[in-house]
Amino acid sequence: MLTNYSLVFQESNRQKSIVAAIKHAESLCMAENQNFTALRRLVFEIIWENSVPLGAYEVKGILSRKTNKSVDPPTVYRAIEFLMGLGLVTKISSLNAFIGCPFPSSTRSNFFMICNECKRVAEVSSSEIDNEIKSIAGKLSFASERQQIEIFGTCISCKTDK
Numbered sequence: 001m002l003t004n005y006s007l008v009f010q011e012s013n014r015q016k017s018i019v020a021a022i023k024h025a026e027s028l029c030m031a032e033n034q035n036f037t038a039l040r041r042l043v044f045e046i047i048w049e050n051s052v053p054l055g056a057y058e059v060k061g062i063l064s065r066k067t068n069k070s071v072d073p074p075t076v077y078r079a080i081e082f083l084m085g086l087g088l089v090t091k092i093s094s095l096n097a098f099i100g101c102p103f104p105s106s107t108r109s110n111f112f113m114i115c116n117e118c119k120r121v122a123e124v125s126s127s128e129i130d131n132e133i134k135s136i137a138g139k140l141s142f143a144s145e146r147q148q149i150e151i152f153g154t155c156i157s158c159k160t161d162k
């Protein structure tokens, strides 16, 4: 059973989720005694506004256009790392790109479905998959720390376009 799933594939819901995500990021930073600086906020918005995962250099490019000044890559990386540390942004390892994380406070399975056509990503959370992985790791006496499953295919809108 899928316990939770993101609506990244649906644009209208994504707009709504950006507002909620910013509010969530603000309160999370406050609770963690961290500063949600203007730069961190901009990087967060850029990643969330895009329906496809963005590489750090793409984030840097958009950031430079938005602020009208050149930003150095380490600054962008630090902001992305900060957001990842709070669970607000997730890295899609096989693409080396970043997306907004729709369930920042949940202990999630990081189970991604990535469309090969439109590059959009849906994040799905399944307690059954989590439990299965824990059980397999347990049998192998493997101390798993985190898992990230990336599945490539075709989303429903790209499939019906054909």
Ligand SMILES: [Zn+2]
Pocket: 115, 116, 117, 118, 119, 120, 154, 155, 156, 157, 158, 159
């Ligand atoms: Zn698609």
